[in-house]
Amino acid sequence: AFSDGIIPWHSSNDAVVDICSVHGLTGNRTSTWTAKREDTTPWPIKLLAPKLGDKARILSYGYDAYIVRMSVASGNGLLDHATNLLNDLVSYRDSDESEPDGPSRPLIFIAHSLGGLVCKRALLLSRNHPEKHLQSLFKSTTGIIFMGTPHRGSWMADWSRLPVASLGIVKSSNKKLIQILRTDNQLLSAVQEDFLGMVRGLREEGRAFQITCFYEELPMQGSDKVVSTESATLDPYTKMSIHANHSNMVKFNFAEDQGFKRVYGELDRWIRASSSAKKPRVLTSEQRDLLRSLPGFDLSDIVDEVTSPWMDSCQWIFAHSTFSKWLTSTDIPLLQITGQPGSGKSVLSVFIFKELRQQSRTTFYFRFGDDHLHSPANAADVWATFIRQQLQLDPNLFAQLPQKCQSKRNDQSLAGGKDEPWKQPELRRLLTHLASSFQVSTVYIIDGLDQCAGNPSEVLTPFVDIMHTTDRKSTIAVLVLNRNLARLKLSSVFQSNLSQQPIILETEKSHLKNITDFTGAKVESLCVHRPGLNAVKGAILSELGARTGSMYLLPKLIVESLEHIDSTPATIKRTLRTLPPDLETAYWKILDTISMPDYDTAFDTFLWILFSRRPLTVRELSTAIALPLSENENELQENTSLDLLGDSRLSKILPLLRTPTATSNTLKDGDTVHFVHATARQFHLSKIIKEFNPWVIRCGGMTPIHFAALGDKAACVKYLAGIREASDSRVVGGSTSLNGCNWLHLAARVGSVGVVSCVNAVGADDFDVNAVDDNGFTTALSVAAEHGRAQNIRYLLTLGASVKSTDYRGRTPLWYAVREGHTDVVRDLVAAGAVVETRVFGKLRNSSRDDIAALLKRGRHKC
Incomplete structure (x- = not known):
């Protein structure tokens, strides 16, 4: 009989967390996690349990994930397996009378392959389940380690198109299960979209939810990688590789195995954070009303829009002497980082924010930008966003709010949340008051300050107020990233002795080396796809090196434009002589490739992206563009059924x-579309x-x-x-x-x-x-x-x-x-x-x- 359900691997009366492994396609709750046949001990027992000791209870879950059998294959699909996982795991955690806190104990999943999809679906089922006790899975889960999970499908789905007869002696197959892994499967897309929406909602509520994605480095013997890096990772969450194929990436032999070290490092960090973290407090309806009444933006809106760094291209900042001095100083609160447009300042700012939060530093973040704004943000938007983050991080601060804020909240509720009752001086005073209340050192990161509507220096005035507050309980550090140092004379706000010398990306050797490596990698990838360009690889690198300076964006745009040129020597030479020297020229050259009959569609696309009330998904954008082209519902459906990005009118x-x-x-x-x-x-x-x-x-x-x-x-x-x-x-x-x-x-x-x-x-x-x-x-x-x-x-x-x-x-x-x-x-x-x-x-x-x-x-x- 197939081994399914929960099996305990390691128990402890003092456990602060449960860790549950969930295997993948054709896997088994024991063999999937076992390195060698002669050693039948799974690595979570042999390697992980001794490391974690009494801090964790380790479980493993099994289900019938075989897609082909000589006997009758299971007909269960993703929903069936997710439902069983939900019921079995909740029942197991409820049943142990010796551990009354079992159902509410923090839970971490280690999920391989299809198991990651099962976990995601189980959490979505638990979130709004009509049975209260089954909601405990959603409420207690604090993180998932995805290992080779095909979030966007897998090549293995091609098996689902084979007739069973072609599998020889195999008598039965479960096509329902493997069809989930097709990249065009609607259920897979829906689960992905709903899961990411759930995680964003948790973050907006101030609840920590950790995600790390591991991807395979090696292909299976005689084939490709089972799950591509792109499909196995979720931006903007942490991603790491395992030097193994899809099957062996979850089979560790020794504690010195680098793959095991990476997995254990994430688990240890999460468990330490879970042990020290206080139980999240549920906000009252009045508190939620007050948060909604504030202008500004949710943290997820300004962080999730930023792409992840290329490789380890941002690690250098934490080794920089000026940055380290600013971060540890108690009397020099201001640091500026400046760079050209497209040099990766926003990516760097979000990386710093996430790293500091992972180090348990109290850090707040604001980014000026156009993706989440209908009009340029001003000082009040920055202050309100910081206030929102402070209250979400520490709900006890609600009790310190002046009575005037409560009346503003009530006025806002009556107004339906659309009017803005908050005045700029009130927000400034409130931010100063709350920031001075923190018992620990706090970091404030402001990206893109040069794009502020009004006087950029005004944004920093509350922090000057805090510096002069006699009863403040801790130190503050303010990091500002902007395009042009000459425009922002911030020393007039902070005294010169309170400001570090700026870090200028154009002169930072580590940053420039990363640009060179990034450009080389992009050109190398280009030549793999366009072998005819190998002969001029050196010339392309030379021309790009003379133009890109400290920018990531320009070489990216140029290399992508080279993907479509003819490989004839004359075309290549002419193209290299006319490569754009700056971003504006690069944008014009892209638009110049659009033919006049297609310009209207391209223009409509730009218009919708520019002025939509929120970022539109690919499907929404496709529908919006089809509206004026359709006279009736049938035509609308026909127009929107086209792949928006496969449309020749938009490919350029x-x-x-x-x-x-x-x-x-x-x-x-389901992806939202922004300008690059x-x-x-x-x-x-x-x-x-x-x-x-x-x-x-x-x-x-x-x-x-x-x-x-x-x-x-x-x-x-x-x-x-x-x-x-x-x-x-x-x-x-x-x-x-x-x-x-x-x-x-x-x-x-x-x-x-x-x-x-x-x-x-x-x-x-x-x-x-x-x-x-x-x-x-x-x-x-x-x-x-x-x-x-x-x-x-x-x-x-x-x-x-x-x-x-x-x-x-x-x-x-x-x-x-x-x-x-x-x-x-x-x-x-x-x-x-x-x-x-x-x-x-x-x-x-x-x-x-x-x-x-x-x-x-x-x-x-x-x-």
């Missing part, structure tokens, strides 16, 4: 895009959007402003209308769009009140709320009435929209509302004095809506 702009979890060449449906760098976003705003007249009718009749109204993006409407050419006399409602519907009508039909109000605000004196559409048919009020936009109806009425307006057939807004059965709209129009004509009652006779009939009778009586 891929170097300009990225996601936090993948490169542009490997985007998946803040400079790319700023380039499109300053060079593309502003030089493109938003009132010019484009192919298909859609201008950017129509597009913004259709997409319900008020910020986009404001921006585009604000850069309208002064010489253009075209009225706001006059530009033709799809089916003759101008952008006021589009806003009334599909937009929110915010978009309609923007249309009014930017229309100024030439705004006519009663204008008919460009075909001479209906007014905006009739359009809103037809589509049941009650809030838009009320707003248009306040602007003077006429309830008596008619279309070319004499139909009023009330007629449209009655025909479509929109009760709220009928009520508002009748209250506003709409005339209830006989033809309206005639429309009603085809309806059975008694509530509308009563409203019309009441309105006719008033007439």
